[in-house]
Amino acid sequence: MSGNSKIIIKDVNLHFGKQHVLKNVTANIPEKQITVILGPSGCGKTTLLKTMNRLTDLYPNVKIKGSIHIGDDDVLNTKKDITEIRRHMGLLSQRPYPLPMNIFNNVAYGLRISGRKSKKYLKPRVQHYLQMANLWEEVKDRLTDPASSLSIGQQQRLCLARGLSVDPDIILADEPTSALDPLSSEVIENKFIELKSQYTIVMVTHSLQQARRIADYVIFMYLGEIVEQGPAEEFFNNPKQELTKKYIKGLFN
Amino acid sequence: MKKSKLRNAEELFFRSIMILSSSVIGFALILILWSIVKRGFPALSWEMITQTPKGGFYFGKEGGIANAIVGSLYLASGATLLAMVIGIPVSLYMNVNLHKRQKLVNTIRFLLDVMWGIPSIVYGAFGFTIMIYFGMHSSLLAGILTVTLFIIPIMIRSIDEVLISVPKGLMEASYSLGSTQSETSYKVFLKQCISGVTTAVLLSFGRAIGDAASVLFTTGYTDHMPTSLMQPTATLPLAIFFQMSSPIAEVKERAYASALILTFIILLISIIARIISIRYQKHKIKI
Numbered sequence: 001m002s003g004n005s006k007i008i009i010k011d012v013n014l015h016f017g018k019q020h021v022l023k024n025v026t027a028n029i030p031e032k033q034i035t036v037i038l039g040p041s042g043c044g045k046t047t048l049l050k051t052m053n054r055l056t057d058l059y060p061n062v063k064i065k066g067s068i069h070i071g072d073d074d075v076l077n078t079k080k081d082i083t084e085i086r087r088h089m090g091l092l093s094q095r096p097y098p099l100p101m102n103i104f105n106n107v108a109y110g111l112r113i114s115g116r117k118s119k120k121y122l123k124p125r126v127q128h129y130l131q132m133a134n135l136w137e138e139v140k141d142r143l144t145d146p147a148s149s150l151s152i153g154q155q156q157r158l159c160l161a162r163g164l165s166v167d168p169d170i171i172l173a174d175e176p177t178s179a180l181d182p183l184s185s186e187v188i189e190n191k192f193i194e195l196k197s198q199y200t201i202v203m204v205t206h207s208l209q210q211a212r213r214i215a216d217y218v219i220f221m222y223l224g225e226i227v228e229q230g231p232a233e234e235f236f237n238n239p240k241q242e243l244t245k246k247y248i249k250g251l252f253n
Numbered sequence: 254m255k256k257s258k259l260r261n262a263e264e265l266f267f268r269s270i271m272i273l274s275s276s277v278i279g280f281a282l283i284l285i286l287w288s289i290v291k292r293g294f295p296a297l298s299w300e301m302i303t304q305t306p307k308g309g310f311y312f313g314k315e316g317g318i319a320n321a322i323v324g325s326l327y328l329a330s331g332a333t334l335l336a337m338v339i340g341i342p343v344s345l346y347m348n349v350n351l352h353k354r355q356k357l358v359n360t361i362r363f364l365l366d367v368m369w370g371i372p373s374i375v376y377g378a379f380g381f382t383i384m385i386y387f388g389m390h391s392s393l394l395a396g397i398l399t400v401t402l403f404i405i406p407i408m409i410r411s412i413d414e415v416l417i418s419v420p421k422g423l424m425e426a427s428y429s430l431g432s433t434q435s436e437t438s439y440k441v442f443l444k445q446c447i448s449g450v451t452t453a454v455l456l457s458f459g460r461a462i463g464d465a466a467s468v469l470f471t472t473g474y475t476d477h478m479p480t481s482l483m484q485p486t487a488t489l490p491l492a493i494f495f496q497m498s499s500p501i502a503e504v505k506e507r508a509y510a511s512a513l514i515l516t517f518i519i520l521l522i523s524i525i526a527r528i529i530s531i532r533y534q535k536h537k538i539k540i
Contacts, residue, residue, distance in 0.1 A: 050425075053429060055425050055428060055429065057353075058352060058353065058421070058424065058425065058428070059353070060353045060354070060355060083428070083431045083432065083433050084431065086428060086429055086430070086431045087430070087431030089429065090429070091425065091426065091429035093422050093425060093426065094422075095422065097420065097422040097423045097425070097426040097538060098426075098538060099423070099426065099427065099440075099441055099444075099538070100423075100441065100444040100445040100536040100537055100538050101444060101536050102536065109430060109440070110430045110431065113430070113431065113432055113433075113436050113440075114431065146535045146536045146537075147536070147538070148535075148536065148537065148538050148539055149535075159426070162430065163429070163430070166430055166431055172429075
């Protein structure tokens with residue numbers, strides 16, 4: 001394993017009211033690789049992902065302790081504007097949520113809110129990001145159609161293009177293929193593999209197969225705790241914990 | 254076997270109830286419209302909608318209710334506009350900025366519902382007291398302010414009900430692109446809900462233009478065209494009321510014609526709102 005750590009998570013504890021969701025989570029997420037957070041449903045993996053860009057702020061009764069360093073900044077205790085920090089992280093959610101506007105504006109939205117509004121500036125960039133997400137060919141003649149008119153697989157790629165448009169260096173993906181058909185899933189997976197040379201990708205999944213296919217680094221969580229983490233090869237071929245062995249063999253529920 | 258028979262009977266029973274109640278509603282609506290059209294249409298004339306009341310108008314002679322039509326439009330548009338300016342930000346604030354404080358928001362909702370339930374005559378009386386305190390006469394402005402007060406809870410709660418249905422994922426998507434709360438409110442939430450907001454605005458306009466009690470003391474009545482915010486102004490509901498209470502048959506018929514005009518205005522506004530909402534609906538993200 002080479003490279004530096006992009007995101008350094010240290011002793012993160014998160015409570016939803018009385019429920020202890022994340023317990024002493026400590027992990028280093030390597031730069032420009034695909035890190036997969038793996039685990040059965042309800043183990044806190046999505047919550048961990050949402051702590052990284054502080055979407056947990058949107059939930060009532062959340063208490064977080066610990067630190068998440070991205071660069072020099074501690075996201076959890078930062079004095080910086082949180083919207084600025086979120087701009088450095090693209091998000092793909094379980095099912096795509098395009099914005100209620102047309103296809104072009106969906107990609108242009110992020111650029112516009114950061115103050116770049118001229119059509120001349122936007123046009124080539126929208127095309128660029130749509131191409132990056134493998135969507136340009138399908139939508140180039142219908143850029144003014146509502147985003148909701150796209151198929152769900154296309155919508156997810158639109159969300160990817162939209163996420164890339166704000167020029168993040170991290171992509172957070174929360175089971176981005178769980179609502180998609182196998183073909184669309186494959187497109188997204190391949191895209192991730194392509195993108196990892198430029199971006200640090202953190203993906204949550206409950207699919208062992210998917211993790212095997214694309215992970216460089218694996219974090220395995222169970223009931224709010226990290227059971228084991230390490231480079232994918234080591235993790236799958238030579239797991240250290242009993243729990244991990246059982247999970248990889250499919251002996252879990 | 255027996256059980257399925259019972260279930261079928263149950264199905265039939267509830268379906269009959271639903272069909273019956275729907276027909277009652279439909280029938281009532283048709284009956285109301287028909288009685289207005291039947292009695293109002295013969296009395297309707299070009300004069301009626303283009304002229305102000307002349308000398309003998311209240312004895313069944315020449316003149317019309319143009320002043321009341323214009324007055325009502327001014328009043329309802331003014332009040333709806335003001336209520337929008339207040340209602341849209343408030344409902345967005347409740348759903349976006351106060352998203353985490355559900356207890357507070359639910360309290361606000363409860364209070365607004367209480368305000369919705371207060372009869373309009375109480376708003377009228379309240380407006381009247383305030384007017385007296387400031388030494389104002391009944392005027393268009395006083396009417397607009399009172400009606401605004403009266404439709405604000407309607408506006409906020411109807412927009413609020415639409416905003417509640419915005420999926421959380423859309424909110425997260427917006428924030429994750431680095432949107433601020435106001436960008437999330439006005440560029441995402443409002444766009445997603447534009448058709449619902451249009452309906453809410455229309456509903457409020459309908460209440461504003463159709464209410465007689467709240468304008469009775471505050472706006473007053475006059476036979477002149479409204480020319481100033483500070484002058485008393487005629488409104489359609491009061492025009493209907495005054496004509497209806499006349500003993501002269503011709504004037505009574507004109508009350509129905511006035512009601513027809515009022516109904517027509519509301520119908521027109523509904524259609525316009527429908528068209529607008531359909532046009533913007535297409536961008537709505539369906540779940």
